[in-house]
Amino acid sequence: MRDIGIGLAGFGTVGAGVYLNLEKNRALLRERVGCDLAVRRVAVRDLSRQRAVPVPSGVACGTWRELLDDPAVEVVVELMGGIEEPRELILEAIRRGKIVVTGNKALLAEHGAEIFALATEKRVPVFYEAAVAGGIPIIKSVREAFVANHFLRVRAIINGTSNYILTRMAESGLDFATALAEAQAAGYAEADPTLDVNGWDAGHKAIILASLAYGFWVPSKDVLVEGIEKITPADMRFAAQLGYTVKLLAVIDACADGSVEVSVQPSLVPDSNILSSVRGVFNAIAVRGDVVGDALFYGRGAGQDPTASSVIGDLADAALALQAPRESYGFIPHGLYGRLRPSDEVVSPFYLRLGVDDRPGVLARIAGVLGEADIGISSVIQPETDEGQQAALVLMIHDAPRGRMLSALAEIRALDCVHDEPALYRVEAAE
Amino acid sequence: MRDIGIGLAGFGTVGAGVYLNLEKNRALLRERVGCDLAVRRVAVRDLSRQRAVPVPSGVACGTWRELLDDPAVEVVVELMGGIEEPRELILEAIRRGKIVVTGNKALLAEHGAEIFALATEKRVPVFYEAAVAGGIPIIKSVREAFVANHFLRVRAIINGTSNYILTRMAESGLDFATALAEAQAAGYAEADPTLDVNGWDAGHKAIILASLAYGFWVPSKDVLVEGIEKITPADMRFAAQLGYTVKLLAVIDACADGSVEVSVQPSLVPDSNILSSVRGVFNAIAVRGDVVGDALFYGRGAGQDPTASSVIGDLADAALALQAPRESYGFIPHGLYGRLRPSDEVVSPFYLRLGVDDRPGVLARIAGVLGEADIGISSVIQPETDEGQQAALVLMIHDAPRGRMLSALAEIRALDCVHDEPALYRVEAAE
Numbered sequence: 001m002r003d004i005g006i007g008l009a010g011f012g013t014v015g016a017g018v019y020l021n022l023e024k025n026r027a028l029l030r031e032r033v034g035c036d037l038a039v040r041r042v043a044v045r046d047l048s049r050q051r052a053v054p055v056p057s058g059v060a061c062g063t064w065r066e067l068l069d070d071p072a073v074e075v076v077v078e079l080m081g082g083i084e085e086p087r088e089l090i091l092e093a094i095r096r097g098k099i100v101v102t103g104n105k106a107l108l109a110e111h112g113a114e115i116f117a118l119a120t121e122k123r124v125p126v127f128y129e130a131a132v133a134g135g136i137p138i139i140k141s142v143r144e145a146f147v148a149n150h151f152l153r154v155r156a157i158i159n160g161t162s163n164y165i166l167t168r169m170a171e172s173g174l175d176f177a178t179a180l181a182e183a184q185a186a187g188y189a190e191a192d193p194t195l196d197v198n199g200w201d202a203g204h205k206a207i208i209l210a211s212l213a214y215g216f217w218v219p220s221k222d223v224l225v226e227g228i229e230k231i232t233p234a235d236m237r238f239a240a241q242l243g244y245t246v247k248l249l250a251v252i253d254a255c256a257d258g259s260v261e262v263s264v265q266p267s268l269v270p271d272s273n274i275l276s277s278v279r280g281v282f283n284a285i286a287v288r289g290d291v292v293g294d295a296l297f298y299g300r301g302a303g304q305d306p307t308a309s310s311v312i313g314d315l316a317d318a319a320l321a322l323q324a325p326r327e328s329y330g331f332i333p334h335g336l337y338g339r340l341r342p343s344d345e346v347v348s349p350f351y352l353r354l355g356v357d358d359r360p361g362v363l364a365r366i367a368g369v370l371g372e373a374d375i376g377i378s379s380v381i382q383p384e385t386d387e388g389q390q391a392a393l394v395l396m397i398h399d400a401p402r403g404r405m406l407s408a409l410a411e412i413r414a415l416d417c418v419h420d421e422p423a424l425y426r427v428e429a430a431e
Numbered sequence: 432m433r434d435i436g437i438g439l440a441g442f443g444t445v446g447a448g449v450y451l452n453l454e455k456n457r458a459l460l461r462e463r464v465g466c467d468l469a470v471r472r473v474a475v476r477d478l479s480r481q482r483a484v485p486v487p488s489g490v491a492c493g494t495w496r497e498l499l500d501d502p503a504v505e506v507v508v509e510l511m512g513g514i515e516e517p518r519e520l521i522l523e524a525i526r527r528g529k530i531v532v533t534g535n536k537a538l539l540a541e542h543g544a545e546i547f548a549l550a551t552e553k554r555v556p557v558f559y560e561a562a563v564a565g566g567i568p569i570i571k572s573v574r575e576a577f578v579a580n581h582f583l584r585v586r587a588i589i590n591g592t593s594n595y596i597l598t599r600m601a602e603s604g605l606d607f608a609t610a611l612a613e614a615q616a617a618g619y620a621e622a623d624p625t626l627d628v629n630g631w632d633a634g635h636k637a638i639i640l641a642s643l644a645y646g647f648w649v650p651s652k653d654v655l656v657e658g659i660e661k662i663t664p665a666d667m668r669f670a671a672q673l674g675y676t677v678k679l680l681a682v683i684d685a686c687a688d689g690s691v692e693v694s695v696q697p698s699l700v701p702d703s704n705i706l707s708s709v710r711g712v713f714n715a716i717a718v719r720g721d722v723v724g725d726a727l728f729y730g731r732g733a734g735q736d737p738t739a740s741s742v743i744g745d746l747a748d749a750a751l752a753l754q755a756p757r758e759s760y761g762f763i764p765h766g767l768y769g770r771l772r773p774s775d776e777v778v779s780p781f782y783l784r785l786g787v788d789d790r791p792g793v794l795a796r797i798a799g800v801l802g803e804a805d806i807g808i809s810s811v812i813q814p815e816t817d818e819g820q821q822a823a824l825v826l827m828i829h830d831a832p833r834g835r836m837l838s839a840l841a842e843i844r845a846l847d848c849v850h851d852e853p854a855l856y857r858v859e860a861a862e
Contacts (some may be wrong), residue, residue, distance in 0.1 A: 021579055021722050031646075032578050034758065105444035129576065135723035137568075137576030145560065145568030147463050148452055148743035215462075274729075277708075291452050292566040292730070292740035298705075299726035309723035324755035327465065 003036040004319045007073035007098075009043045009064040009089055010080035014103060014130070016053035017308035018077065022315075033316045040072045044221050048085045059374035064089045068096055075318045077311060078102040094124045099321060101314040103130030103307060106195075109204035109212050113217040125321045126313035132156050132205045133283045135306030137313065142212055142287070149289030151213040154252040155428070158205045160281035160301045161189045161196035162228050162248040167226055167279045168267075169375070170236045170245055176229060198227035199248060202264045206250035209285075211260045213252065216338035224263040224343035224402075231266055235353060238381060238394045244268035244351075245276040249428060259341035263426075268351050270376070270430040344403025351396060354412065355420030358391040362417045369415070373408040375400045390419060396427065434467040437502035437751045438529075440474045440495040440520055440643040441511035445534060445561070447484035449508065449737035453746075464747045471503045495520045499527060500647065507751045508742060509533040515602045518542050530752060532745040534561030534738060537626075538849075540635035544648040555750045558745035561595035563636045564589050564714045566737030567673040569732045573643055573718070580720030585683035586859070589636045591712035591732045592620045592627035593659050593679040598710045601667045601676055607660060619712050629658035630679060633695045637681035640716075641693045644683065647769035655694040655833075662697055666784060666854055669812055669825045675699035675782075676707040680859060690772035699782050757858045775834025780809070780858035783825060785843065786851030789822040797824070800846070804839040807830045821850060827858065 022029065022037055030036055031205050042055050043064040064080065067073050068089070076093040078086050078100065086107050090100050095118070102108070108115070108131055116263070119126045129139045133156075153287035157163050161183055168179040180197065183189035195201040207218045228248050239246050249267035252261060269276040274296065278284040283301030288294050300306040356362045363380065372376060377397035383392055397405065405424070412418055437453075439446050453460065461467055474485050474495040495511065498504050499520070507524040509517050509531065516537050521531050526549070533539070539546070539562055550557045558571045564587075565835055573582070588594050592614055599610040611628065614620035626632040634656035638649045659679050670677050680698035685691060700707040705727060709715040714732030719725050731737040787793045794811065801808060807829035814823055828836065836855070843849055 025579055025581065025722070028581060029579065135726060137572045137726075140571065140576050141568045144747065145571050145744045147747040148456055148460065148739065148740045150456065150459060193832065274708075277705075291456070291736050291743070293734075293737050295566060295568075295728070297726070297728060300724050303724075305722050306724050309577065309579045309720065312722070313576045314576065316578040320757060324757045326751060326755045413612035 003038045003073040004315070004322060005038055005040040005074045006315065007041040007043065007067035007070065007076050008039055009067055009076060009078050010046045011042050011051065011082065012056050012079065013304045014307045014311065015042070015077075015079040016051070017304035018079070018311045019056065020053060021305065021308045021312060029312070029316070033319050035319060037312070037315050037319065041067050041070055043067050045417065050310045073098065074322060075099045077315070078104060079311070083107050083110065086159055086236070087115070088328065090115055090120055090126070094118050094122050094126070097122065097124055099124060099318045100126040101311055101318060102126070102128050103311060105131040105204040105208060106199070109207040109220050112208065112211065117163045123325070123327070123386045125318065126356060127317055128208070129310040129314050130307045132208055133285060133297070134301040134303060135297070135309045136283060136285060136297045136301065137310070138285050138297055139212065140210070140313070141297065142209065146287065146289050146292055149291045150254070152254050152288040152290055154209060154213065154250070154287050155275060156206065156209070156250040156285040157247055157275060157278050158250055158283050158285065158301055159196055159202040159248055160283060161193060161241070162202070162282070164188045164281045165197070166228060166231070166246055166248065166381060169231065169233060170240065173233050173236070175233050176231060197229050199225040202248055202250050205427070206252060206262055206264050209250070210252045210260060214254070214260050214338045218260070218262050219339055221343070222340050224265065226265045228266050230421070232423070234392060235425070238353065239268050239351065241381065242268070242379070242396065243271050244427070245271060246425070247275060248279070249275070250424070255341050259339050260327065261341045261346050263343060263346065265426045268425055268427040270428060272430055273428060342402065344406070346402050347399050348402070348404055349397055349399055349429060351394070351423070351425045352409070352429050353423040354391045354393045354395070354418055355390055357419070359417070363393065365393070365415055365417060366412055369408055370397070373404055375405060375408055434469045435746070435753060436469055436471040436503040437508060437746065438472040438474065438498035438501065438506070439470055439508045439510065440498055441509065441735065442473050442475045442482065442484070442486050443510065443512065444735045445738045445742065446508070447482070449510070449742045450737035451484060452485065452736065452743060460743070460747070464750050466750060468746050469860045470499050472501055474498050492616065499523055499529070504529065505753060506530045506532060506730070506746060508746070509535055510742070514538050514541065518546070521546055522549060523559070525549050525553050525557070528553065528555055530555060530749045531557040532742055532749060533557070533559050534742060536562040536632070536635040536639060540638040540651050543639065543642060554756070554758070556749065556836050558748055560641070560741040560745050561738045563639055564716060564728070565732040565734060566740045567714060567716060567728045567732065568741070569640070569716050569728055570643065571744070573640065574727065577718065577720050577723055580626045580722045581685070583685050583719040583721055585640060585644065585681070586706060587637065587640070587681040587714070587716040588706060588709050589680055589714050589716065589732055590627055590633040590679055591714060592624060593633070594709065594714070595619045595712045596628070597659060597662070597677055597679065600662065600664060601671070603662050604667070606664055607662060613774070628660050630656040630695045633679055633681050637683060637693055637695050639826040640681070640736055641683045645685070645691045645769045647693070649768060649771055650794060653771050653773070654667055655696065657696045659697050661852070661854065663854070664824060666689070666856070669784065670782065672812065673699070673810070673827065674702050675858070676702060677711070677856070680706070682857070686772050690770050692772045692777050694774060694777065696857045698857045698859050700859045702761055703739050703861055704859060775832065775837070777833050778830050779833070780828055780830055780860060781836055782825070782856045782858050783840070783853040785824045785826070785849055786821055787824045788848045788850070790848070794824065796846055796848060800839055800842045801828070804835055806836060809853070830834050
C-alpha cells in the first residue's frame with residue numbers, strides 16, 4: 001500500500017498528541033497498517049506562537065485552506081475547536097474527496113446532518129471516534145461490532161471533568177466551587193469549564209451516540225441537558241444516606257412507543273449499579289442491546305494520548321478506505337426515522353430537596369400537592385434541626401412524568417412554608 | 432450491494448442463535464449492512480436429531496462438505512466444536528476463497544498459525560470475534576481501534592463458568608464441588624466442565640489475544656495454565672482477610688527484555704482492582720496501551736445471544752470484505768517476531784498456604800528455606816488451633832521468580848513439619 005498523506009488542522013493538545021504518537025509508533029503502525037501515515041501539513045492559526053510541542057518544520061502552514069489545496073493531503077484531521085471554521089473545512093474537504101477525521105463533538109451534534117448528507121452524496125468517509133469518550137472505542141463498537149442489535153438503552157458517564165468534581169464532592173465533602181478550583185489546579189478542568197459543568201459537553205456526546213444508535217439526527221435544541229453547578233454537599237450526603245451516588249448521567253432509552261429519550265442530567269445512581277463506582281476523570285458507557293445484552297466500556301474519556309489513540313485508529317480506517325473504497329459511507333447506515341421523546345413525557349423516579357419551615361403540617365401540605373398530582377412518595381428524610389429553624393426536607397418520588405413533576409414542584413414552591421431553590425434530580429432505578 | 436450467502440456449519444446453541452437473530456433483526460441488518468445476510472445452508476452431523484430450534488427446512492444438509500461445494504455459500508460460519516473437522520473445513524474454505532467466521536478458540540490457539548498463513552497467502556479474511564469473550568468486541572478493539580498502541584499488559588477474566596464458581600465460593604463459602612454442581616444446575620457449566628475449570632478455555636482465549644497483541648504465535652504448550660479445582664473455602668477466606676479476591680486471571684505482560692508473559696492462573700486480585708468486583712458469569716478485559724492508557728471491557732462472555740451478536744458483527748465485516756476487498760487479511764498485521772517468557776522466569780508476589788504442625792519453630796524453619804532462596808515474606812497468617820493439631824499457615828511472598836519459588840516450595844514440602852498439598856497462587860500486585 002502506498003503512504004497516506006495527512007493534513008492536521010489544529011496543533012493543540014490533541015493535535016500535538018496525534019503527531020507525537022504517529023512519530024513514536026511509526027514502525028509499529030507501518031507494520032499494522034501496511035503504509036506510512038505521513039503528516040504532510042499542519043495548519044495553525046498563529047505560526048509565531050511558542051508551543052509545548054513545536055509545529056514540525058517544513059509542514060507548518062498558517063491557514064487550513066492550504067490543507068485543501070495540497071494534493072498530498074488525502075486525509076484531513078480536524079482538531080481546531082470551534083464550530084464555524086471546522087464546519088467550512090470539513091464540508092469543503094468532503095467536496096474535494098478528502099477523507100475527514102474529527103473529534104469535534106459540538107460540530108457533529110449541531111451540524112452532523114449536513115456533514116453526513118454531503119459525505120453520503122460524495123461517498124467520502126468521515127470518522128469521529130475521538131468525538132465521544134476519548135480513548136474508548138464506543139463509536140466503532142456501536143457501528144460495527146454491535147451491528148446485530150437494536151439498542152435498548154445506554155447509560156454513560158462521558159464528561160471526566162464533572163465526574164472528577166462529583167467524585168471529590170462525594171468523597172471529601174467539598175462544595176462545587178472548591179472541587180472545580182481543585183480540578184482546574186490539577187489540569188482536569190479548563191480555565192473556562194462552562195461546557196463541562198453545564199452538561200453540554202456530555203450532551204453533545206449523547207446526541208452523537210443516540211443518533212448513531214437510533215438512526216435519526218437527534219435535534220439538540222430539544223434535548224434536556226442539565227449541569228452539576230447547583231449540586232450541594234448536602235445533596236451528596238442525602239444521596240449517600242439513601243444508597244446512591246450523584247453522577248452526571250447521559251440517558252438514552254428506547255421507549256415503548258418507538259420514541260427515544262435522550263438526556264444528560266445529574267442523577268442519583270444506586271450504589272449497586274457499576275456506574276456509581278466510576279471515579280475521577282474516568283468515563284464509562286453501559287450499552288444494552290437486544291442480542292448482546294449488557295456490555296460496558298471503561299477508560300479515559302479525554303487527554304492528549306487517549307484521544308490521539310482514537311484519532312490514529314480512525315486514520316488506520318481511513319487508510320483502508322483509500323485502499324478499498326466502500327459503496328457508501330453514511331453516518332447512519334439505516335433510515336432516518338425515529339423521534340425524540342419530549343422531556344416532559346419522560347418518566348423516572350426523582351429526588352427532591354426542599355428548604356422548609358420546621359413546623360408541624362409542612363410535610364402534609366407538600367404531600368398533599370403531590371397526591372393531588374397523583375405522584376407517589378417512596379421515602380422521606382427530614383434531618384433534625386433546632387426548633388423553629390429552616391430545615392431540609394428530602395423526598396424520594398416514585399416514577400413520575402417529568403412534566404407533571406415540574407408542575408407539582410411549581411405549586412410546592414408557591415407554598416409559604418417552602419423557601420430556597422428546590423433541588424430536583426432524576427433517580428436511576430435499581431435493576 | 433447484493434445479498435451475502437452464508438453457510439452455517441453447526442447448529443448447536445450458538446449456531447441456532449446466529450440463525451434466530453439474523454431472522455429477528457433481518458430488516459435492521461439489511462438497512463445497516465446494505466444487503467441480506469442470507470443463510471443458504473446449515474450443516475449438522477445428525478439431520479434426524481430433535482432440536483430446540485429445528486434446522487430451517489430447505490437449507491439443511493448432513494455434511495459440512497456441502498457448504499464447500501455450494502457456490503451460493505460465500506461465507507462459512509464454523510460453529511461445530513472439536514478441532515480436526517473444523518480445521519479441515521476452514522482450510523478448504525480458504526483454499527476455495529470463501530470467507531471464514533469462527534468462534535473456535537481451541538482451534539485458533541492450536542492451529543492459528545497454519546490457518547492464517549493460508550488466509551494470508553490466499554487473501555481470504557478469517558474473522559473470530561466470537562472466539563474470545565462472547566459479546567465483548569475485544570478482537571476488533573485490539574486489531575482496529577487500538578492500532579496505535581504497543582500493548583503493555585492485559586488482565587482478563589474470560590471464563591464465565593469458573594468466575595461463577597469462584598463468586599459462589601467467595602460469597603457463600605461453598606466448596607468447589609458444590610459450587611460446580613450449582614453452576615451445572617443453573618446451566619452455567621456443561622456436563623463436562625473440564626476445559627472451563629482446568630483453565631484451558633481461558634488459556635485458549637489468552638493465547639489468541641496475546642498472539643494478536645504481540646504479533647507472534649504464542650506456543651500453547653509453553654503457556655502456564657492452571658485451573659481452579661484445588662481452591663478451597665479456606666483459601667477464599669484467607670484471601671478476603673488479606674484484602675483480595677481469588678479470580679481465574681489471564682495475565683499478558685510485555686516484559687522489559689522484549690519477551691511476553693502469558694498465563695492463566697488462579698490469582699489473588701486486590702479488592703482495589705476493579706477486576707475483583709467482576710461477579711458471576713461476567714467477563715472483563717483490562718487492556719493497557721502505551722497511547723490509550725487503561726481501558727476496560729465488561730460483558731457476557733458466553734451464551735447464545737451474546738456470542739451470536741459477535742458472529743453477526745463478523746458477518747457484517749465479511750459483507751464489507753466481499754464488497755471492498757483489502758490487499759491483505761493476515762491474522763497478525765505485523766511481523767512474526769516476539770517470544771514467550773518461560774514461566775519459571777516470570778516474577779510475581781505469591782500466596783502460599785501450608786498444612787503444618789502447630790508447634791514452635793515451624794515458621795522459623797519455613798522462613799529459613801525461603802530466606803536461603805532469597806525470597807521475602809510480606810505477611811503471615813496463622814489461624815489459632817487447639818494445641819498440637821495441624822494448622823494452616825498462610826504466607827504472602829514478595830516478588831519472586833516462579834521457578835525459584837517452586838524450588839523453595841519443594842524443599843518446604845520435604846520438611847517433616849509440613850503436611851498436605853500446599854496451595855501456591857500468584858498475587859496480582861496493587862497499583
